[in-house]
Amino acid sequence: MNIAEAIELLKEHGYKTTGKRKDILTFFEEADGYRTAKDLIQYLEESYDGISFDTVYRNLHLYNEVGILETTELNGEKHFRMNCTHHHHHHFICKDCGKTKEIEVCPMNEVKKTLHNYAIEDHKFEIYGLCPKCQLA
């Protein structure tokens, strides 16, 4: 998902294009990994003095709903990243910088065989640790 696609998606859903919304997209495009609401607020405050929590959280939820962002919970805090739409995969997540590496392995087909009569709605497979760069730092 890139910025142009995201703006198009918002328009399709009838949402307005505002400066802040564009800046939020820019932030996540540059981030290339998971970021928190706090990270985003810090970024936006450079351009907008006194940005409202309401604006930040409302847009994060909106973006998540329409599929621009995906989210995961780490240490009691929600983290967001640009959605990878192309195909199903999972992530290695660096605990230090938040950057992710795609993992192609998904064991769900195998798992489904062992879960007769269970209604599977969702699954989460994440690997945590330090990326090569952050090990050196």
Place this chain on the structure above:
Amino acid sequence: MNIAEAIELLKEHGYKTTGKRKDILTFFEEADGYRTAKDLIQYLEESYDGISFDTVYRNLHLYNEVGILETTELNGEKHFRMNCTHHHHHHFICKDCGKTKEIEVCPMNEVKKTLHNYAIEDHKFEIYGLCPKCQLA
């Protein structure tokens, strides 16, 4: 992990055995699935009027540290269950009742092959949905 093992484990680590600590163990043994701090407080208040948050959370953390409980985060709230010590496995978790079913599949060996130079510290593989009982209810 059963209650006797857990109490033994606490003693080994030099922690005292109190009525509340035993009751917390009873709660989780009967629970047979993931429960929140709130659930536990509700249970303890039946026997102890005005139980302190401090007591509840301190003991939950303690139990997690010594390996009596394992924990996961669902919907922004920490959930705890008795630790399954016997072997490495993952869980299907029912969104309704919190009960779990063990999943023997673990794709980490395969994943490790694709993560050269990454320092893997941890991983999470969980399946969410409704168990057979909760689908009927």
Place this chain on the structure above:
DNA sequence: TATCATATCGTAATGGTTACGATTTGTAAA
């Protein structure tokens, strides 16, 4: 049974998130 480290209490503080009335601003129609 005396001692003392540990456990608990009562409650306030913290941190992330949500909510809301008032105000501003894109957008599309006139």
Place this chain on the structure above:
DNA sequence: TTTACAAATCGTAACCATTACGATATGATA
């Protein structure tokens, strides 16, 4: 281009799970 209005944002308070702390009570050991 102006108007009209729904949507977006602001400023701030409330919410909820969790953490923290000084004072008090209580298991465990000697």
